[in-house]
Amino acid sequence: xxxxxxxxxxxxxxxxxxxxxxxxxxxxxxxxxxxxxxxxxxxxxxxxxxxxxxxxxxxxxxxxxxxxxxxxxxxxxxxxxxxxxxxxxxxxxxxxxxxxxxxxxxxxxxxxx
Amino acid sequence: xxxxxxxxxxxxxxxxxxxxxxxxxxxxxxxxxxxxxxxxxxxxxxxxxxxxxxxxxxxxxxxxxxxxxxxxxxxxxxxxxxxxxxxxxxxxxxxxxxxxxxxxxxxxxxxxxx
Numbered sequence: 020x021x022x023x024x025x026x027x028x029x030x031x032x033x034x035x036x037x038x039x040x041x042x043x044x045x046x047x048x049x050x051x052x053x054x055x056x057x058x059x060x061x062x063x064x065x066x067x068x069x070x071x072x073x074x075x076x077x078x079x080x081x082x083x084x085x086x087x088x089x090x091x092x093x094x095x096x097x098x099x100x101x102x103x104x105x106x107x108x109x110x111x112x113x114x115x116x117x118x119x120x121x122x123x124x125x126x127x128x129x130x131x132x
Numbered sequence: 133x134x135x136x137x138x139x140x141x142x143x144x145x146x147x148x149x150x151x152x153x154x155x156x157x158x159x160x161x162x163x164x165x166x167x168x169x170x171x172x173x174x175x176x177x178x179x180x181x182x183x184x185x186x187x188x189x190x191x192x193x194x195x196x197x198x199x200x201x202x203x204x205x206x207x208x209x210x211x212x213x214x215x216x217x218x219x220x221x222x223x224x225x226x227x228x229x230x231x232x233x234x235x236x237x238x239x240x241x242x243x244x245x246x
Contacts, residue, residue, distance in 0.1 A: 051232050053232075063224075064237065065234050068234075108175075119177050119190070
């Protein structure tokens with residue numbers, strides 16, 4: 020069936036490096052994508068979103084890239100900090116109807132000081 | 133403005149029992165969604181309530197049921213608990229349904245079924 024998945028379950032980086040977290044989606048009907056950050060003991064926290072009519076969106080230290088041709092989404096974090104250590108989820112929302120995101124499995128980002 | 137709160141934070145139940153989890157939505161939000169998050173997995177959508185009516189349901193059996201109250205707080209009820217129901221249960225509130233509206237998640241209730 021249709022699903023959202025992540026290529027790498029764990030990503031380790033050094034403080035100050037740039038991080039790239041990847042996500043593959045298979046539902047071609049999805050028109051809205053969201054990245055969430057989940058720290059230990061907390062619920063997911065919205066980071067950034069992007070609609071399918073865009074291929075790039077930037078926030079504070081984060082950039083999301085969307086490649087609809089290969090159904091790929093990535094989250095880039097610039098100058099990664101220890102506070103960025105968390106599990107990151109991408110979620111997709113099929114077009115139409117209620118906003119009910121489908122979450123992928125998640126990538127654990129570990130930032131070493 | 134208070135965020136989304138959930139109670140209890142932790143709960144241990146025995147197989148076959150029933151459980152009720154509670155969620156208070158963020159001020160001004162009329163939509164609550166419930167998710168189940170197994171260890172090492174992403175949240176899985178259970179159902180959503182919009183203005184006290186169910187507004188969508190995921191692939192969960194009928195023993196998972198819910199309510200939304202006039203103040204938009206919500207309950208998740210699970211009957212005949214099974215071991216596989218052990219998970220973190222998250223609720224998220226948003227300004228509306230049929231979005232996309234940003235969802236604000238609570239810290240979750242950790243349910244352990246023995």
